[in-house]
Amino acid sequence: MRRFMGALLLAWLWSLTAAAQDILLTAATDSPGVRTFVHALEQQRRADQVRFLPVAELPAPGRMNPATRLILLDTAALDWRLAETAGPPALALRISRVQANQRLGRLPPPYLSMLWSDPPPARQLRLIRYLLPQARRIGVLYSEHSRFLLDELNQSARLLGLRINAQAWPDPRDNRPLQALLQDSDVVLGLDDPNLYNPRTVKNLLLSSYARQMPLIGPTAGFVKAGGLASTFSDQQDWLRVLDRLLDQAPAKWPRTHYPEHFGVVGNPQVARALGLEPIDPVAATKVLAEGEPTP
Template sequence: MNPAQSRMTTLRCTRFWRRSLLLVSLIFSMPAWSAEILLTAAEDSAGVQAFAQALAQQRPKDNVVFKPLKDLPAPGRLPAGIRLVLLDPPSLDWRLRDSQGPATLVLRISRLQAHQRLGDRWPDKISLLWSDPPPDRQLRLIANILPQYRRIGVLYGKDSEFLLRELRQYAAPLGLEIVAQYWEDTSDSRALQALFKHSDVLLGLDDPQLYNPKTVKNLLLSSYARQLPLIGPNAGFVRAGSLASTYSDQNDWLKVLDRLLDQPPAHWPRSLYPEHFKVVGNPQVARSLGIEQVDENTVATRLAEGEKRP
């Protein structure tokens, strides 16, 4: 090989290795996996926008987009490869109108809202992430902060009656008894009084027909008069005057979404309560009932440790 040919060979080798190194650097700089994530809701509120922005910041490698429900085509016309995240019950109603469509995660929906729409038949490719506190977690909250109480009074209506069987299953291992009372007419206090006579503490179900701005005054005043603490049904009701509840905030839900979105949709659960949660208590209510104030962090840690046990 003459000197000219040798120089050409060396130059080609150099270029080859430079290109190889450039290609390798590009491969390692690219995200290993990215997803198209579409969030939607019937109302384009500030809270919804904040949630979408927080998810986009948490997953910078993904393309996270929010579009109001009114701007979307039928679910079956969406690209099959996207991950669809629904942020309210009306968007679930839209999704259910089409048997075709991408894999879907449904947030901000309660057990009662889903039962009204689906009964016991859940469509494929739809995962329901419950917004109401898990009943077993609420019962264990009672066992932790009110260990002397055994009779758990539960008001229920025609829409929430299906939850009673599950409550009883969870209560039995804890040594608790569910005392259930049907409340058909919320303007009639006789059902409340009948329940109070046979209960040590009340557990509120996330049933808006029973627990709403119109009933809150009667419920809380009646429970105070009987010196019966009310647990739940949600964090908002604790601010209104119930003793305590478990709840999951936006950061907790972002952790759940982050984990699920890292998985193939085929591995998503049919339904899920968030494993991340907090405890909120009302110190003023505790004082008025002569009950020790709830240590929110300690109780939350204790409950979480109990859920990790096999």
């Protein structure tokens, strides 16, 4: 009986070891934010081996164990994985659609699963409908790198009874396209396009919007803190929930592209007050938007 129980225990321990995954996260550098994320994933996946290595210390993708679960945390890691077709499949985080489109085009290669960092355009539009029900003309600035998002925006806007007023802004030093957009819009929806929304343009964008009492939605939670009105966003815990679910699946089942199902709403109370708007209740807004999310 003891031998039988011992054999069962050994078999159980072997099955746990065999099921454990080697999860490797990589980025250009081991920053405090990266370290926090890796530690949180370690706590969540205690049965697995979770480790971090900077891109510079990795071999070529084709020389890695194909069973490794790769998690790419920045564009440097993405560029490293794109260097070869051979190698383990990878989940790419903290990369926006504009950044990816410059490297991949519209569709990523089959060994990549892109988990977008920017909020879904349709979700942002529904946030506008919730916060600003009278707004119909949605101003959108775009560059040559974000032009590809316009078809999707127009389609989503039509379903909500909204109209996209798109304006190219090839040179952010030229203020005329921005002023033309503000003149013919009810609200501005910012795209996560670093060519347009960056530390050099933020002051001009916000001051120009304020001068016309124009709300600015998005493009990121950070921009809202700088002076935007509101945005949807997914935090570290939201992403950890997505990873936990995907890491339990075979890589062949990973989606080619994916927005996190879990998200929140961030608002800027001072901006809402300055625009004469009702205070934003992030919890209530999140609940309403979640009820309108498309079902899988």
